[in-house]
Amino acid sequence: MRSKNYLDQIASFTPLEPQQMVRVALVEGLKPRYENGERQRYRRLLKEYTDVDDDRINALFRIMKYGARTKREAGFLRTLIDDVRYTSGKWKSFEYPSLKKEGVIIEYSGDNQGLVDKVLETDENHAIFVQHPIAEEGKDYLKHIDWRNKMVLNGPDVIIQFAKDRGIEDQLPETFLKYRRPNEVVYKLLEKHGFTYTEALKTAIKVMKTQKYLGRTIAVWAIKNPNGNEFRQHPHDHIESPELFVYAHRYGKPIIQELGDLLTPYGDKYYGLNRFSVPKRVPENEKVFNSVETHYLPDFGNASKKILEWMHTVTECDCGNALNLRNFEDRKGRKAYIVQTFETHAGVVVLEIHYAKGINANESPNNLNPLPTPEFSRFVDKLRYNLAEEIEIRNGEKTKIHRRYAGEIAIEILINELAKKWTAEEMFFPDKKVGTFLLKPMYWPVSN
Numbered sequence: 001m002r003s004k005n006y007l008d009q010i011a012s013f014t015p016l017e018p019q020q021m022v023r024v025a026l027v028e029g030l031k032p033r034y035e036n037g038e039r040q041r042y043r044r045l046l047k048e049y050t051d052v053d054d055d056r057i058n059a060l061f062r063i064m065k066y067g068a069r070t071k072r073e074a075g076f077l078r079t080l081i082d083d084v085r086y087t088s089g090k091w092k093s094f095e096y097p098s099l100k101k102e103g104v105i106i107e108y109s110g111d112n113q114g115l116v117d118k119v120l121e122t123d124e125n126h127a128i129f130v131q132h133p134i135a136e137e138g139k140d141y142l143k144h145i146d147w148r149n150k151m152v153l154n155g156p157d158v159i160i161q162f163a164k165d166r167g168i169e170d171q172l173p174e175t176f177l178k179y180r181r182p183n184e185v186v187y188k189l190l191e192k193h194g195f196t197y198t199e200a201l202k203t204a205i206k207v208m209k210t211q212k213y214l215g216r217t218i219a220v221w222a223i224k225n226p227n228g229n230e231f232r233q234h235p236h237d238h239i240e241s242p243e244l245f246v247y248a249h250r251y252g253k254p255i256i257q258e259l260g261d262l263l264t265p266y267g268d269k270y271y272g273l274n275r276f277s278v279p280k281r282v283p284e285n286e287k288v289f290n291s292v293e294t295h296y297l298p299d300f301g302n303a304s305k306k307i308l309e310w311m312h313t314v315t316e317c318d319c320g321n322a323l324n325l326r327n328f329e330d331r332k333g334r335k336a337y338i339v340q341t342f343e344t345h346a347g348v349v350v351l352e353i354h355y356a357k358g359i360n361a362n363e364s365p366n367n368l369n370p371l372p373t374p375e376f377s378r379f380v381d382k383l384r385y386n387l388a389e390e391i392e393i394r395n396g397e398k399t400k401i402h403r404r405y406a407g408e409i410a411i412e413i414l415i416n417e418l419a420k421k422w423t424a425e426e427m428f429f430p431d432k433k434v435g436t437f438l439l440k441p442m443y444w445p446v447s448n
């Protein structure tokens with residue numbers, strides 16, 4: 001997560017509009033990591049597109065090169081950056097075709113797999129404008145999601161792959177292989193061989209690289225509860241939760257347990273009902289907290305007990321997003337099954353429990369919110385701060401160009417395209433503390 005000022009909570013959590021992305025990219029281009037010719041081009045463009053004096057842009061260019069060396073220089077740099085911050089009134093409007101010619105904006109019109117490559121190879125001093133909507137328009141990727149657009153973490157494809165990897169494929173019952181519905185025998189086998197959440201995730205990311213999934217758009221991860229309910233995860237929340245968790249801890253927004261006793265070493269053995277108050281990212285109507293209720297969380301500190309508890313977990317949050325994603329699915333007209341989502345706030349609760357109990361979230365085999373690596377965090381940041389859709393809208397004779405940031409669904413789809421290329425270890429389970437790389441100052445030159 002990148003921000004110009006983390007003290008401003010609302011701004012820190014508000015997505016950037018495409019013209020703001022270009023502004024940030026232009027300033028980014030002065031940083032020392034870019035080669036000199038390119039830095040000079042960006043200096044010229046900053047002079048062209050802002051009302052800031054040339055002298056000040058030159059000073060910014062100079063100090064950015066080494067970073068501020070004295071306190072006085074740091075103060076000066078701060079005011080220079082303030083001139084060109086993305087909310088500054090000193091910006092002029094952009095000539096987009098010209099910025100494309102200058103190479104600041106990169107047009108892209110291929111498929112999503114190619115877009116992932118483009119994002120990976122593009123530095124933060126560019127904006128990528130995709131010439132079509134990234135998610136197929138008119139398709140429901142949020143509530144009533146087609147089964148082909150889901151990756152089921154405990155579905156038959158993952159279970160069979162896990163059994164193959166463990167050399168226990170011949171112990172899977174015929175009926176399961178035929179009807180593809182796990183039964184008690186299958187669950188016993190999975191339990192015996194340590195099919196934890198982490199193992200399921202690693203296996204699922206492997207399965208996503210097989211022919212069957214390569215051509216599919218994956219919009220969500222699902223966990224099938226043996227009672228028929230569905231529990232969904234969106235891997236972008238696996239980034240947003242630790243970001244919010246780190247933010248809450250650094251900026252004095254406590255996560256409060258309201259019901260249950262999960263935070264003390266002698267707390268509940270039975271991981272039943274718990275309710276937590278979690279700070280909102282952006283306060284709504286003066287509401288600054290959300291309430292998260294959980295049932296059947298795995299015993300994070302003791303993975304050998306109830307290994308499959310993660311398949312029974314239920315989380316409910318009272319934020320608009322979670323309530324919107326909760327729905328009732330009718331299957332074959334017989335029974336309504338409930339779909340619930342493990343979203344950002346529920347993820348924060350899981351991380352808080354790990355933190356309070358001193359359990360290493362990185363090594364906890366049933367951590368439902370595995371921590372992102374710096375590389376994965378950087379990839380998602382580029383989706384949020386460097387990627388926009390640029391779409392031509394025809395209205396009778398006239399055409400208008402509409403530019404918008406890539407929304408959550410598009411980001412989710414692209415993360416899943418990344419999972420078709422990267423291993424689980426490249427995406428999750430970093431070997432350094434996440435707090436040191438999750439919150440990145442947007443403009444400060446040397447610290448990142």
Ligand SMILES: [Zn+2]
Binds near residue numbers: 317318321322344
């Ligand atoms: Zn929520």
